Amino acid sequence: MAEEISSSSAAAAAAESISSSAAKSRWMWPSALRWVPTSTDHIIAAEKRLLSLVRTGYLQEQVNIGTGPPGSKERWFRSSSDDPRFINTVTFDSKDGSPTLVMVHGYGASQGFFFRNFDALASRFRVIAIDQLGWGGSSRPDFTCKSTEETEAWFIDSFEEWRKAKELSNFILLGHSFGGYVAAKYALKHPEHVKHLILVGPAGFTSESEHRSEWLAKFRATWKGIIANHLWESNFTPQKIVRGLGPWGPDLVNRYTTARFGSLATGSMLTEEESKLLTDYVYHTLAAKSSGELCLKYIFSFGAFARKPLLQSASDWKVPTTFIYGYEDWMNYQGAQLARQDMKVPCEIIRVPQAGHFVFIDNPSGFHSSLFHACRRILSNDSQEDRPLPEGLTSA
Numbered sequence: 001m002a003e004e005i006s007s008s009s010a011a012a013a014a015a016e017s018i019s020s021s022a023a024k025s026r027w028m029w030p031s032a033l034r035w036v037p038t039s040t041d042h043i044i045a046a047e048k049r050l051l052s053l054v055r056t057g058y059l060q061e062q063v064n065i066g067t068g069p070p071g072s073k074e075r076w077f078r079s080s081s082d083d084p085r086f087i088n089t090v091t092f093d094s095k096d097g098s099p100t101l102v103m104v105h106g107y108g109a110s111q112g113f114f115f116r117n118f119d120a121l122a123s124r125f126r127v128i129a130i131d132q133l134g135w136g137g138s139s140r141p142d143f144t145c146k147s148t149e150e151t152e153a154w155f156i157d158s159f160e161e162w163r164k165a166k167e168l169s170n171f172i173l174l175g176h177s178f179g180g181y182v183a184a185k186y187a188l189k190h191p192e193h194v195k196h197l198i199l200v201g202p203a204g205f206t207s208e209s210e211h212r213s214e215w216l217a218k219f220r221a222t223w224k225g226i227i228a229n230h231l232w233e234s235n236f237t238p239q240k241i242v243r244g245l246g247p248w249g250p251d252l253v254n255r256y257t258t259a260r261f262g263s264l265a266t267g268s269m270l271t272e273e274e275s276k277l278l279t280d281y282v283y284h285t286l287a288a289k290s291s292g293e294l295c296l297k298y299i300f301s302f303g304a305f306a307r308k309p310l311l312q313s314a315s316d317w318k319v320p321t322t323f324i325y326g327y328e329d330w331m332n333y334q335g336a337q338l339a340r341q342d343m344k345v346p347c348e349i350i351r352v353p354q355a356g357h358f359v360f361i362d363n364p365s366g367f368h369s370s371l372f373h374a375c376r377r378i379l380s381n382d383s384q385e386d387r388p389l390p391e392g393l394t395s396a
Contacts, residue, residue: 036243037250038287043137046281047088050112053274056122057093062086065133065161087130087162088137092118094126099172099195099378101125104159106177106203107296108238110136110285113176115278116364124372124379125172132182133158134292136285143294148307151298155182156189163193172375174198177331177357181299184310191318198374200324200367201357204299204306205335220302232302237293242286253283260358266328267354267362311335314342322348322374325396326355326362333396348374349396350389366392 051058065085090111101121105111111129121127131138132155145151159182163169173194175183180202187194219225242249257279261270270278300306321343323336333349340347350370355362369390372379376387389395 036287037247038284040137040288042284043288046277046284047110047112047137050115050277050281051090051118053115053277054092054118056119058118059091061089061091062137063089063162063165065158065165083139085133085139085141085158087133087139087158089131089162089166090129092122092127092129094122098124098126099375100168100170101127101172101174101375102168103127103129104132104173104175104179104183105129105135106175106179106201108286108293109176109179110281112136112278112281112285113358114360116274117360117367120364120368121371125375128166128168130159130162132179132292134295140289140291143291145295145298148298151295152182152185152308154292154295156186159186160190163190169193170195172196172198172378174200174371175202176200176360178203178299180204181306181310187319188313188316194319196375196378197319197321198324198371199321199336200359201326201329201331202310202323202336203304203331204308205310205339206305206332229302233297235294235297237290237296239286239290239293242283243290249287250279250283253286254279257282261361266326266356267366268364270361311339314339315344317343317345317347320346322350322370323396324350324352324359324367324370324374326357326359327351327353328356329359330357337396350374351394351396353392353394369393 047060063086065087067084088111103111103114105113110131114129118127118129134140134143134154143154145154169192171194173183173187173196175181175198177200180199181204183197184199184202184204187197220229242252245252257270257275261278262275298307317339323333325331325333325336333351336347336349340349350373352359352363352366352370355366360367370393373387373390373393
């Protein structure tokens with residue numbers, strides 16, 4: 001069931017209760033005395049500060065997904081803990097009867113990354129954004145998965161239990177990057193609950209054998225490539241660097257966000273306040289206990305190629321789908337074009353100018369236009385309606 005959190009202190013207490021006793025004892029130290037200056041209450045507080053930029057009212061919940069799958073004698077993911085797990089959820093105020101849009105973040109991110117979009121989208125949808133299990137303000141169980149199948153189940157099954165707890169069905173499901181991979185896999189397994197699938201710069205469409213990168217093959221043969229591949233297979237994540245730097249970690253994150261969404265921005269640069277609040281939020285979500293981040297090597301091979309690519313399941317697609325890419329997105333839209341050839345459901349591919357991989361941050365208005373266009377039939381309740389793409393957007 002969903003439990004309403006009415007204040008940041010209450011939210012912190014609820015989130016803290018799901019941590020292991022070891023993590024609790026480690027985080028009881030004052031921030032100034034910790035090597036990694038973060039904690040669960042820091043994450044919740046940083047989220048609240050970032051969402052202060054959003055004008056639309058919202059409800060924050062820690063949605064209980066239980067200790068294990070219903071009917072199973074095993075706890076979630078072979079966990080040794082009896083503690084229930086929670087999914088951090090934010091639901092924005094909306095007009096009665098608005099279609100439900102569920103938003104799923106990508107790797108190394110969390111729901112707050114959509115902060116520039118919530119106001120515009122809440123004007124047309126009932127927007128619900130989540131932190132996936134092991135990310136952001138959600139529970140961070142020990143990651144015990146040992147295969148691609150188990151790792152996919154970690155995300156798909158926990159999302160399904162969240163859906164049941166929220167009593168949702170017939171919703172629009174949006175996933176960005178790795179979240180797009182999870183959303184697509186979920187829709188393949190539970191198509192009856194998803195009325196439209198929106199994949200924003202999705203990861204995982206092609207495998208290394210399908211891509212056949214000559215550059216990657218040459219790089220792997222170098223000593224740098226050998227070391228990089230070894231680190232990948234050892235599950236060395238970027239978050240480990242942030243934690244390893246301890247009190248200097250926030251400065252590293254600040255340098256990244258300032259560059260990526262500032263001087264190196266593809267489209268609309270962050271304001272000084274946006275940059276400050278996003279940096280603070282990103283640091284605390286990255287530096288917290290490792291959990292969901294450890295999925296990386298089981299889902300992708302070195303070079304971010306899927307071990308079980310979505311392209312191989314294109315003919316099994318049962319949900320109408322829209323792909324959205326920034327013009328400068330490093331995720332190649334050609335994977336979606338290949339998948340569309342085998343899909344038996346309606347499929348659109350939209351490209352947004354002045355935007356890279358984080359299209360919803362780089363060009364919010366272009367992203368919103370593409371999303372409203374993708375859902376035009378749902379929003380208008382007119383199955384016969386067809387409109388040209390809004391000005392500036394292109395179809396692939």
